[in-house]
Amino acid sequence: MVNWDDIRGQAAATRLLKGALASGRVAHAYLFTGPRGVGKTTVARIFAAGLVCEGPDGSVRPCGRCGACDDALAFRHPDVVRLEPDGDVIRIEQIRALKRRAGLKPSRGRRQVFLVEPAEAAGEAAQNALLKVLEEPLGPSVFVLIAHQETFLLPTVVSRCVHVRFQRLSREAAAAILRERLGYGDAAELAAALGNGSISQATRFPPEDLRERRSAAVALLERLWASDPGAALEEARNWYERRDELMETLEFVQLWLRDLLICRTRPKSAAEPGRWLINFDRAADISARAERVSGEALFGSLSAIREVRRQLDKNANVRHAVDVLFLELAARGRKAAGPKE
């Protein structure tokens, strides 16, 4: 059963909420903000369970042992109400229904908890209606608004809430979650690096898919390094219409190049080279390849990729960008293939 110990990398947020549960000084409204996939919904679920928990006085909440905890964590407790968009938006009628509901007595416990996610799905009129609900505390209700993009919230709404900020996860924290809870095994580091601090980003690809995509990306890099300019341009044509796939492939290539560089530059004495690598499930291949590639080729290839990704982020012409990149990689490859200088 999920509980506070399962939350990683959000020390400030969990301290604040655990403190409120322990002291019983619970605010009327909370606003959780932060990027997608860093644990906001999971924390909201645990907090809601803590608020309706029927464990003995003085126990840590949620106790994780009572029926109320069970039901709240599974989102089937009658006093834990989720408000989600109807289609893409949260409508003013939904807010009015929520207000009526908040005026009623809790059906089972001491309080009702309302989770609104994502809060920014409410337009201005709906947010104004929500503001009225927040301004006049109705019964023993606690509101938790969850927002991925707080810039879309009215300042008046934000100011009515205790603001709880969630951070991007460190790579270590994300890798631990992926390894221990999501079954990523030795692909956890790679998924975490691709996720850039967000679990939802990191889990874009299931572990097997991740390994396949990486293999394809590494094969492309090796092919280009071995190409003459004509063959590189020929290869480029395959990518003109595949912008998103190209961006994704380049991410894998970048992480691979990074690992080759680390392997090549680490002191000979450093034990366990694998533990510094993102692709550590392929440590042996990386270490062998790093022996046969120049640092200059690695740095050159990396900076060319970084530059092209930057341009593509700004919607540059894919054709031109991919032609130049692949020619550059082919040129670098002549150095990459040579013996270690």
Ligand SMILES: [Zn+2]
């Ligand atoms: Zn409980």
